[in-house]
Structures are given as C-alpha cells and as structure tokens.
Amino acid sequence: MIRLKKPQDLGAAILFILLGCICLWFGRDYRFGTLARMGPGFFPLTLSWLLIGFGIVIGGLAFSFSEGPKVATPNWRGLSIVTVAIILFGALINSAGLLVTAFVVPLIAAFASTEVRRKEALILSAIVSIACVAVFVYGLRQPIPVFFGDY
C-alpha cells in the first residue's frame, strides 16, 4: 500500500510544482531563443521545468523509504496577526502617518502572543509611537509622513 511517509516533503513538492507552473504560465509568451541567442524566456522557462521535475521527484519520494517528521501544526494566531499587522502598516503609513501607524501596528501585533497584557501593550505602543516619530522623523530626518494628510 502506498502511504505518505514524509508529509513535509510532499508540502515542499506541491509548493515547488505550483511555483514552476505559475512561472511557466506567465512566461508562456517569453521568447525562448536558441543556445547561441537566448531569449528572455530561456532561463526562467528552463528553471520552471527543472523546478517542476524536482518537485515531482521530491513528492514521489515522500511516499517511499524512511519515515520523516510530521508538519507541525501552524500557530494561526501568531502568523495571521503578524501578517495583518504588516498589511496594516502598509495601509496606514501614507494616509494616517507615522504617529498613528507606529501606535496601531505594535498594539495589534501584541495580540499575536497569547501572553498579551492589554494595559501594558497600550502604554508600550504609545511610547513606541512617540519614540519612532522622534527618532526617525526628527532624528534621522527620514521623509515619512507624520500626521494625517502629510503625504
């Protein structure tokens, strides 16, 4: 009976094959050229095929030979909150300015940890926000919008 022995390798293989296929599809119009006159498609398309090939082999081997470690359960809370915090930074920095952004982002991010303490996070974020404006805008003179409408 065929049994999945290395779930990690299967995951990796799927990722490789997916990436290879995406690059093949979006690169379908790039001229391949010849060895002597390589077109812009030569390198990426060859790599895509190699990636797919390797992906298939890695995926196939995941079903044979020795047992491998399981894929550890993802920490959805940590990953999603940190990602949301990053996206919030991008969404806020130009419109709301650094003062607000540097307050909201660490405050939201703090909840990625299960040990979060609300009051502590609030105070800390306020300090971070003021310190960031002081250091980056007034200290290092970086061109970052500070308040609403500065951009």
Added chain:
Amino acid sequence: MDVIANLTYGFGLVFTFQNLGFCLIGCMLGTLIGVLPGIGPIATVAMLLPATYGLDPLSSLVMLAGIYYGAQYGGSTTAILINMPGETSSVVTCLDGYQMARNGRAGSALAIAALGSFFAGCVGTVFIAAFAPILAALSQKFASPEYFALMALGLIAAVVMARGSVLKALAMIFAGLLFGIVGTDVQTGLARYTFGISELWDGIGFLPVVMGLFGIVEVVMNLERPQERKLLDTKITGLWPNMQEFKQCWPAVLRGTGIGSLLGILPGGGAVLASFASYTTEKRLAKDPSRFGKGAPEGVAGPESANNAAAQTSFIPLLTLGIPGNVMMALMMGALIIQGMNPGAAVLDKRPDLFWGIVASMWIGNLMLLVINLPMIGMWVKVLKVPYRALFPIILVLSLIGIYTINNSLMDIWLTAFFCLLGYMFVKFDMEPTPFVLAFILGPQMEDNLRRSMTLSRGDPMIFVNRPITLTLLLIAAFVLLLVILPSIRKKREEAFQE
C-alpha cells in the same frame, strides 16, 4: 610592504572623530538588538541598515561594520547567558559557554569570546589585506564563463551546507533564481513576471525578502516556541579569565583563527563550518575530552575565534568577486550597492579608498567591541530580561519602518508580508531559506553571464569545458555535490549536524 601601506591608508581615511563615533553607535545598536533573544545577526543588521543610509559612503560603512560585529557579539552573549543561539554558527558556543555560565564563570566566558574574537578579527583583517588584492588581480582575467561557474559553485556550496534533503535544497536554488528574475530583462527590456506592477520593474527588493524570510518569520516562530528563558540570576563577577583559563585558551584561539580564516573564504556559510570544525579540533586535541560540554573554556575560545575570523574573511569573495558567500554577505552587498558601490574586482581599482576603508573599519569595529561593549555587559544583561511579549511588537514595527524608508515604497511592505507567509511555509516544510536567498541575489547576474558565455561561444556549451579555470570550478562543484549525494558521506554529514 604593500599590506601595511594599504592598511595605513585605510586607517588614515577611517580614523576621524566622526567616524569613530558612528562606529561606536553602530556597535552599541548592533549589540542592543543582537542581544535580544530570538533575533539573529541577520535580522539585526537588516533592521539597522536604514540607520546608515543618510551618511556618506565611508561613514556608513564604518557604522555598518560596527553594527555587524555588535550583532555577532550580541548573538554570542545570548548563547552564553541563556543558551539560545541567534544563528547556527553560535550553536557551538552554547555547548560550553552556557555551562561555563552555570559554573559561575559567565564573565570569563564573555571575555574569552570577546578577546578571542578580537584576536581573530585582527588576523582576519590582515588576511583580507594580503589576499584580496591577489584574488582581485586574478579575477581580472575572469570573463562570463568563469563568473557563471563561480556562481554555480557558490550555490552548490550553499546546498551542501544546508541541512536536510539535497534535492530540496537544489529546488530551493531554482526557486530563488526564478524570484531573482522578476523585473526588466537587461538585454531585451522585457518586463518579466511583473504582473503590470511598475514597482517591480527594478526587481523584487532585497530587504523585504531577507526581512520576510529571516526576521519576521523568526518573530512568528518565537511566538510558537514556549519562551523558556533560563537567565542565570547570578551576578556576572570577574570579567577576566584567570591564569589557568588563559593558558587553556590561547592555543585554541590560534587554531580557531587559522581554521576560520581559511574556511571563511569558502562560499556557502564558512562561519558555521568553521565554528564546528574548531570545536571538534579542540575536543580531539584536548587531553581530557570529557570536559567538553561541561564548561571547557577552549570550547568557547576556539569556535568564537573561528567564527569571527570566518566572518571577516568571508568578505573576500564579496569584495573581490562580487559574490556573497552567505546571507549576511548578501546583506552587506545590498548595503554597499545602496552606497553606490558595486562589489567586485573593480572596487579595488576604482575606489581604493572605499575598499581599504571597509577593511580598516572592520578592525575598528572589532576594537570597539572589546573596549566599549565588554565593560557594558551588565547593561546588555538587563536587556535580556525584557519579556518577549513586549519586545516583538517593537521589533516588528522597527523592521517595517526600516523596510519602508529604503524607497518609501508600499510595495516593499506588501512583499514583506508575502515573504513572511512564504518563509513560514519554508519552515513548516523544512525547506532551507539560505540557498533560496543566495540564488535570489545571484539570479540576474547568473542569467546574464550564462547568456554572454553562450553568445561568446555561439551556442557551444563546450565553452565551460575548454577554459581551464571554468572547468576546474565546475568540477569542484560537481565533486562537492557528488560527495553529499553519496550515502556514506551523507551519513557523516548528518552526524556532523547533530553534534
């Protein structure tokens, strides 16, 4: 002597009051962030990189050197005091360093690490001054086929150093090269894989990739691990090693420096290999190997020296060939490019001031570390006590501001989020990010050199065989790859990684 004349020239440029000040600030910032548990030197340097942008090239390089060595030392400090290695090369330091700390010799272990590193740094600096010009002269003869072969060798070396499956590491290289291709094709002007986004015409920014894959994923992974921090409550007393420790250490420092200087030049993570090699050497040579793992000072002195010597000499391939051997060097390359200097053989010719300035600032960075940081160790220890839940939101927002300020580009922030998610999958599926990042950096150059070689030979792949240097490089790459694939050696490699 050329070496001395050149070094004097470099020091003359760097030794200004202002530059020393920047080096000091860099060193302290580097240690401050580097000492935070769970933040490795790569993330530290990436995060602090923006602080150097506004300065003139030489000052910014001096400050960068300070940050770099500060971060390295910060990593060793966490390894010794709380048994938490910031990066693979300080894993070895944990073994005996933490045990020394438990035996009440924390101060001594920290001093040994700093002194050993300083000595190794001095030797490494001279090493660079002596060998870089030779290599640079040699590389003047290099044409596209040689560069292609050299990059192939570098990437294969990264595969060898990666733990886990060789197949996966190779696939990671292909993936990294593909990500490197995004942007405008130099030869035809065609925008490839840009999906109509104009910010991608110049390619994917380097900092979002490194910060996403290393810095931010590290933050997420630390949230997953239970935060067990066994900071020793004992006060750090006696910052100096006693006579006996001193006697035990100095031969280890010498050997470690030698091993590190040589291995550091190798592409693909010489520092890791060097510290492991030094530890095994010390253990073999010791009269009583059983002391190791229980707080043998040689177990700190050797690997720390080796680590630092390698960190120093790994600049050689970057500065002379323009090829970064590991992720840290890739970061340095990014920093140098931002300062308007494209690392490679031409730097030594065209901008000798920058080249020798960098070499001199490395030495100053090392010196700063010893005279300023070591006495301030008590303060760094206090930083260690800040709980992680309060630290990581600050780290996150500082990283994001750093990434944003390079180009004031929102695209870089979206990319960071993307690479954070991708990097998380890499961790979960046990895929090594290092070959990916190196391939990503080298991607455009590698394609360019391949195309030029093929145009040169009118499509005859034999060009890679007919040129002796190219053939040698490719044969070494093939040989090394064969070594890891062969089962018997593979087993040994796994053992080495376990140790």
